[in-house]
Amino acid sequence: MAKPVVEKRYTLSERIYLVEILKGMVLTWRHFIFNFRASFRPGPHTVPTCWQYPEDRREISPIFRGEHMLLLDEQGRELCVGCGMCAKACPAQCITVKMAKVPEGEEGRYAGKTCSQSFNIDLLRCIFCGFCEETCPKGAIVLGQGYELARYTPEECQLGKERLISNFRDAKAKGTLKPPRKPVPVAGEAAKEAEEKGSKAKGTRTGPATARKAAPPKA
Numbered sequence: 001m002a003k004p005v006v007e008k009r010y011t012l013s014e015r016i017y018l019v020e021i022l023k024g025m026v027l028t029w030r031h032f033i034f035n036f037r038a039s040f041r042p043g044p045h046t047v048p049t050c051w052q053y054p055e056d057r058r059e060i061s062p063i064f065r066g067e068h069m070l071l072l073d074e075q076g077r078e079l080c081v082g083c084g085m086c087a088k089a090c091p092a093q094c095i096t097v098k099m100a101k102v103p104e105g106e107e108g109r110y111a112g113k114t115c116s117q118s119f120n121i122d123l124l125r126c127i128f129c130g131f132c133e134e135t136c137p138k139g140a141i142v143l144g145q146g147y148e149l150a151r152y153t154p155e156e157c158q159l160g161k162e163r164l165i166s167n168f169r170d171a172k173a174k175g176t177l178k179p180p181r182k183p184v185p186v187a188g189e190a191a192k193e194a195e196e197k198g199s200k201a202k203g204t205r206t207g208p209a210t211a212r213k214a215a216p217p218k219a
């Protein structure tokens with residue numbers, strides 16, 4: 001059923017519009033003064049004004065995937081063993097690694113028995129997917145918080161080992177290293193653990209899968 005139209009009765013101030021216009025102007029000026037004063041505040045702004053980049057920089061998420069780095073352990077030894085798994089996993093094929101045995105007398109420089117003789121990442125091809133980071137068995141490669149990736153020449157976009165290690169040192173000095181990743185259990189291991197837990201709870205012993213054959217049907 002249609003509602004009857006009720007004619008709205010406007011007050012005198014509404015009919016002459018002046019007061020309403022003034023109310024609107026007060027609101028506009030209030031926002032203008034607030035933002036104007038905020039633009040003189042030092043440090044990152046907390047109001048929706050322009051960020052004065054590069055002086056003001058936004059906080060980056062700790063899990064942001066930016067420029068890569070090669071990690072060193074607590075003793076300053078290279079964690080990378082040159083296995084090349086990151087290069088295999090890279091969908092853009094932009095990692096080149098050459099493995100080598102740790103030279104005699106330089107054992108203190110490397111955490112493993114092998115090392116990467118050369119390591120290169122072509123930033124022009126990288127899509128920052130993070131697969132290299134995910135797949136590294138030693139946790140040696142990490143995508144850091146560096147997002148200023150513009151370079152003048154293609155050669156500068158080739159990240160060699162020295163550059164990758166210096167990225168790590170810079171991030172460590174600034175305190176912007178990523179928090180360590182939680183180890184992800186392998187599917188087989190997780191199932192085994194769950195099975196063991198279940199059997200402990202029941203107080204039963206389970207043998208290998210082949211031993212647990214179904215009982216023959218009764219005659």
Ligand code: SF4
Nearest residue numbers: 080081083084086136
């Ligand atoms: S960064 Fe990791 S995956 Fe890549 S070569 Fe070094 S140890 Fe292997």
Ligand code: SF4
Nearest residue numbers: 090126127129130132
């Ligand atoms: S982030 Fe992805 S594309 Fe870039 S180097 Fe790592 S695996 Fe390759």
